[in-house]
Amino acid sequence: MSRDYIKEILTARVYDVAIESTLDLAPSLSRRLNNQVYLKREDQQPVFSFKLRGAYNKIVQLDQEQRSRGVITASAGNHAQGVALAASRLGIKAIIVMPRTTPPIKVRAVRSFGGRPILHGDTYDGAYEHSMLLASQKGMVFIHPYDDPQVIAGQGTIALEIVRQHPDDLEAIFVPVGGGGLIAGVATFIKHLRPEVKIIGVEPKDAPSLQMALSKGRRVILDQVGIFADGVAVKQIGKEGFRLARKYVDEVLLVDTDEICAAIKDIFDDTRTLAEPAGALAVAGIKKYVKRERITHRHMIAINSGANINFDRLRHVAERAELGERREALLAVTIPEKPGSFRKFCRAIGKRGITEFNYRYADKTTAHIFAGIQLDDGDMERQSIVDRLSAKGYAVVDMSDNEMAKLHVRHMVGGHSTKVVNEILYRFEFPERPGALLKFLNTIGQEWNISLFHYRNHGAAYGRVLAGMQVAQQDRDRFRARLDKLGYQYWEETDNPAYNLFLG
Numbered sequence: 001m002s003r004d005y006i007k008e009i010l011t012a013r014v015y016d017v018a019i020e021s022t023l024d025l026a027p028s029l030s031r032r033l034n035n036q037v038y039l040k041r042e043d044q045q046p047v048f049s050f051k052l053r054g055a056y057n058k059i060v061q062l063d064q065e066q067r068s069r070g071v072i073t074a075s076a077g078n079h080a081q082g083v084a085l086a087a088s089r090l091g092i093k094a095i096i097v098m099p100r101t102t103p104p105i106k107v108r109a110v111r112s113f114g115g116r117p118i119l120h121g122d123t124y125d126g127a128y129e130h131s132m133l134l135a136s137q138k139g140m141v142f143i144h145p146y147d148d149p150q151v152i153a154g155q156g157t158i159a160l161e162i163v164r165q166h167p168d169d170l171e172a173i174f175v176p177v178g179g180g181g182l183i184a185g186v187a188t189f190i191k192h193l194r195p196e197v198k199i200i201g202v203e204p205k206d207a208p209s210l211q212m213a214l215s216k217g218r219r220v221i222l223d224q225v226g227i228f229a230d231g232v233a234v235k236q237i238g239k240e241g242f243r244l245a246r247k248y249v250d251e252v253l254l255v256d257t258d259e260i261c262a263a264i265k266d267i268f269d270d271t272r273t274l275a276e277p278a279g280a281l282a283v284a285g286i287k288k289y290v291k292r293e294r295i296t297h298r299h300m301i302a303i304n305s306g307a308n309i310n311f312d313r314l315r316h317v318a319e320r321a322e323l324g325e326r327r328e329a330l331l332a333v334t335i336p337e338k339p340g341s342f343r344k345f346c347r348a349i350g351k352r353g354i355t356e357f358n359y360r361y362a363d364k365t366t367a368h369i370f371a372g373i374q375l376d377d378g379d380m381e382r383q384s385i386v387d388r389l390s391a392k393g394y395a396v397v398d399m400s401d402n403e404m405a406k407l408h409v410r411h412m413v414g415g416h417s418t419k420v421v422n423e424i425l426y427r428f429e430f431p432e433r434p435g436a437l438l439k440f441l442n443t444i445g446q447e448w449n450i451s452l453f454h455y456r457n458h459g460a461a462y463g464r465v466l467a468g469m470q471v472a473q474q475d476r477d478r479f480r481a482r483l484d485k486l487g488y489q490y491w492e493e494t495d496n497p498a499y500n501l502f503l504g
Contacts, residue, residue: 005188005244008153009160013060014053017089018045021158023165023301026270029283034296035171037286040162040303043273047081047113049231049306050155051145054181055082057154058143059090067092072140074131076102076124077231078306079145084115095140097131099124103310124233146179147238156185162301163193171298172198172289174282176305177210177252178232180241186303187248201245201252202285204229204260204277209237210245211252228257231278231306255284261317262324263287267304276309277317320406326378328355329385330370330405334395337367340446342453346438348392349373349385354437354455360503361420361451361468370399372456417503420451422470424479425499429462429489430455436463443486444469448479452503466493468503 021041030037042050059071070093073083080096087094094115098107101122110117120130135142144151162173173190175183187199201210206226213219219242222235237245255263260277263284267275275283282302289300309317322328335341346354349371356372375381382400389396399405417423430436437455444450452468471479483490493499 005153005156006192009156009185009189012057012153012157014057014154014157017056017086018053020161021045023162028270029266033287033290035290036299038166038301039267039271040158040301042158042303042305043275043279043307047078047085048308049078049082050158050182051078051082052085053157054151054154055079055143056086058148058150059086059092061150062141066141070094070140071143072131072135073143073145074124074128075145077106078308080106080110081113083143084110084113088114095134097127097134099127105310146181147240149240152181152185152240155182156189158303159186159189166301169299170197171300172200173301174200174202174285175303176232176278176281177201177203178234178278180210180238180245182305183249184241184244188244191248198250199248200285200289201249202281203232203252203254205254205256207233208254209234211254213237213242214246214252229260229277229281231276232281253285253288255281255288258320258324259284261320264317265321273307274309275304276306279304279306327375329373329375329382330399331373332397332399333369333371333389335367335369337363337365339449341367342450343441346441348389357453357455359453361417363419417451420470422472423451423468424471424476425468425493427491427493428465428467430465431462440486443482
């Protein structure tokens, strides 16, 4: 069977619509990992994903009678666009059934490529069932997104290009895994020509369909899958893909959301392009593999499978990337509730960048702070900070791996305080550099208690800070004189209705 696949891959019809994507060195990532890391840039395809290859190779081989009936598929993303464009180029009618939850940008893309989108169901499974019903009713040809030999052969042309583009020694090729069509095609071709090269699949921890199937020796249906990496959110690996993976895939690595976000940033740093979460899986896998194996000076390839990322997801990616790279520690610290405590705490942290600082007055004895601290040396430095603060008498809880804290609590620190008196509220712009917070605290001094503080680094030249201070009416002119001396831009917000409704 593999011999037949080799022939099918060598003769696959993909270049009528697809391009031979480049194999680019990732210089920054390579230096950091002390290995040569290459990116197979499938984000360069006309639909910004490799899926066009398999879709076109399947559709172009339909006979005239099948073409006249039209094609149909179910997809929420990249395969949908691939089928739409392939059918349009061949003058074939195409219906794409998409879940109602599909982002409008992807629905518009399908329409722009000549497909007719139909929104049905809230999940892929619902869309799939409806597409099969329509295929039966209308007599249309169903184009499976991954469990089809001709689709697998089309995806396998990526391996053909890699062999030609990188004839030197190669440690491994890392492949994102969803339904299994891509890794099946790549693994089959590579193991035939270069059996010494490892084929390593990479899946999200919350969608391990291939890893679970390989461990149990049979295909399994996952109860549920995470949808952050929506391009690989598949509950069951394809039948044919699993058959080939059992023969040719060396192992499957699992990565979490933070590691995927860090990999998106790595790809951006080297290419100035934004990979979708599924497209960055392979880079996340390389980083995990290098750390585990402790290897250097090897050559590795990551298949960057796509760049169809929703713009509104970038906020989440940027926030979680630093955690995934272990460049930020999130700590909950208890300090005494008295003037000067903030300043003393900042001095205990040392000359490190503060990425976040959240606090709200609760009672007269203690204050609970949620702090983000920049790291240069990952987990070792994080533990060193925790140990240092503990030695100085602070109660510290490390929240860096606490999912609830990362997703929710960091945005919820605050609220009304019924016990605070004489509070005034100011909004500041701090220059985004180490020491800016300490300068603020030193200038304010210990005369007035800070009753509210909120800061989060957003990557801008200036940090936005909201601070509440307990200042008696007769001291407020003197307090404002201190603010003028500080030299930072500020605005009083005490009369802001948002403050009165939610914080005051």
